[in-house]
Amino acid sequence: METMEFIALIALIISVILLIKVYSLQARLNDLKSDVERLENRSGMSGTSLSGTTATAPPQVLNSDVSENINERLLQLIREGKKIQAIKELRVARGLSLKEAKDYVDGLGRI
Numbered sequence: 784m785e786t787m788e789f790i791a792l793i794a795l796i797i798s799v800i801l802l803i804k805v806y807s808l809q810a811r812l813n814d815l816k817s818d819v820e821r822l823e824n825r826s827g828m829s830g831t832s833l834s835g836t837t838a839t840a841p842p843q844v845l846n847s848d849v850s851e852n853i854n855e856r857l858l859q860l861i862r863e864g865k866k867i868q869a870i871k872e873l874r875v876a877r878g879l880s881l882k883e884a885k886d887y888v889d890g891l892g893r894i
Contacts, residue, residue: 853877854891861892 853876855869860869866888 784862786794857891858894861888 825837853873855874857869860866860872869888870881870884873879873887875880877884879887
């Protein structure tokens, strides 16, 4: 067997091994994607990142004069370190979900 044939045979074997590895990694990636989608659907996090690094602006649900009073009350609670109380009061006042209220209060806290 000549040197070139030997090198070609080794290259072919390495190529097959790498191809198998790529298919294996692709299958794992697909499994992870489906797990992430399942977790997002279970926790109601559609449209957000699991890493939590995406900054979202507060939703525009409070825009009247009454809303200004609510915003002032929420800002006061945030300054006092009562963020959970602020979330509770917003949920009661506007009938928001826990996530919506938390996102809104977090947005107010950034102002």
